[in-house]
Amino acid sequence: MVMTIDAKGMYYRELNKMIRTAIEEGETEFVLDNINGQRYIGDAIKAKAKITIHGTPGNDMAVFMNGPTIEVFANGQDGIANTMNSGEIIIHGMVGDVIGYGMRGGKLMIKGDVGYRVGIHMKEYKTQVPVIVAGGCAGDFYGEYMAGGVMILLGLGAGEDKPIAGDYLGTGMHGGVIFLRGKVEEYQLGAEVAVMELDEKDLKLVTTYVTEWCEHFGHDVDEIMSRPFIKLKAVSSRPYGNLYAY
Amino acid sequence: MATELSPVSQIPPEFHVKVDHDQCRKCKRCVLNCSFGCMQFKDKVTPDHSKCVACHRCTTFCPENAISITDHPMVYKENANWTERIRQNTLKQAETGGILLTGMGNPKPYPILWDHLLIDACQVTNPSIDPLREPMELRTFLGSKPDKLEFERDEHNNVRLKTQLAPHIQLDIPVIFAAMSYGAVSHNVHKSLAIAANKMGTLMNTGEGGLHEDLYPYSGRIMVQVASGRFGVHSDYLKAGAAVEIKIGQGAKPGIGGHLPGEKVGLEISKTRMIPVGTDALSPAPHHDIYSIEDLSQLIFAIKEATDYMKPVSVKIAAVHNVAAIASGIVRAGADIVTIDGFRGGTGATPAIIRDNVGIPIELALAAVDQRLRDEGIRNQASLVCAGSIREAADVAKAIALGADACVIGTAALIALGCRVCQKCYTGNCAWGIATQRPELTRRLDPDVGSQRLCNLLTAWKHELQEVLGSLGVNSIESLRGSRERLRGIGLDKETLEILGVKPAGVGM
């Protein structure tokens, strides 16, 4: 059974309570219509469930989420996938700031641009490797403090020589990997990252995720892959190891 | 490349270890017990003074009482400005080029205002109460209190409460254990705290390192923390805790993050923090999803949603200059508990410059916050918990009178477990098995013994608090809460007295 909720004018507490209760009762599929800024959809839900959202969900969507799939047919706002443990999110639009903060697992596919502070302190653990693929460009602090996971930025729609991400790229990064399809200037990079070329394994990984992204948003894989990517990795897994006197 | 310096350090030893070789029977217990490599055996016990940290492990376990530790007799040319500490630190930095790390709380001789506050007692006009014979209530409820209570009648015409109460935690003693992460302290410390918190009806706090699976059975008495690194934070963890705490700051290191070095991230810590073995656990200085009170509110309600509004949410901040206004914002943001950590609060590791120079004393912060929340008419909306060097039951009584709902003990709890406040926690070599992950050292603390020592400490404080209440002529801690009239200041200037809201000793009602 699919549970359809008309969320027009509904307060987030009521909406989320309805979803939580239904999930406890075994519901696995939801369609939320007329969503307009309701916060915390999917918050801490630990279940296999599919939530389809029509309209723009509010901040902290999928915060602490642990399992469900959320597909949004609109733009998203700030704080998506905050401290998320597992699950999948597909957004047919752009998103705001602080996306995937402290995200530990799961996948986030975004059609368009992402805002500032995306993927800060993303981390991985055992088989949990979080992934964020965004089709557009990113603001400042992309991948700051990154400790694990994979971030791919496609830069579609950016001009040939405009950088596709903002400043302080990968500042404090000490794990994980960033792939950028497009250029960034040396001055934009945090001191803790190095630019590298992709090896065969990297290419395979990027192709897999780009293919998945294309399936969601209807782009041509070969066309996207025809432009070279660069790879950013932490110079050291212990950027601040030598800072202290013992 | 930095030039190679001479292998001989210019830093003079801090302590002198004297072994009385007439008494020593060469059992080598001291050598085995010393985790700092100070005690060596070459025909006889030969201490390397430069390695001694005065942790007392050897002196405690020497069967012959043959060891004594004194300040190193080396004198510095006297200088009130260039103190020994400053000269020592300068040499260390000249040799390493590093930020000076340290552990535990601020050791500098700043005024301790608890020791300038005196408690009232009853004489003649209202009788004191004997706590040995009469009930004395220490029970405390942490959580948001309603603005007013409404009642209604049920079908049997009985009066019942109509107001819906926010979630509360019942404490049998208004003293809870401080947030100390698994990583900063050992698993056996966490277990000791968890057992004791359950036995004594109080709380322990995970700190920012997650909750080990072994401790989930105790989680009804565990406050789980969400800090900037989000280590070990997941839906089950939030739901397991008795309360959830958002850690913004810590008294020993306001405004800075934390680094748990990779060598401390072994298998168990890795599982609990949910990061790979051997990686540095870096906590960013701020939460990057909190840049304003509105953002804080957003996280508070993200946690309330995650726990179905069943658990109080605490926000912990360090006591800084603007603490009263910040606390007011926190209450308005929806926190049920505000925890304030003063600048003498402890830590497993922090740059000495921050620990020793940043923040303000908890006594002033507490008084300022309590007053501000009262003035704004929102004091009932959150409980006020104070931390940052609560050393003894007297401090608790004074804190409660200044307006705290409960107090937090970290260092005091560790001392009960054997800590000698040697301040070497950041080295990971704690000889008492507390601030270490070395298995041969963590074994030294038995959680059954440790929890019993903690229970003993709290039981002793409980009796002492009851004695104080009795002498004040009140029979519940609630009657002392915020009752600054029962305090007097001694040796304090006018401004300090005004901030504390207490009269000077010698002034009557």
Ligand code: SF4
């Ligand atoms: S523990 Fe005491 S008796 Fe044993 S070797 Fe050391 S100093 Fe001697």
Ligand code: SF4
């Ligand atoms: S916890 Fe251990 S290392 Fe830290 S001060 Fe206490 S005895 Fe020293």
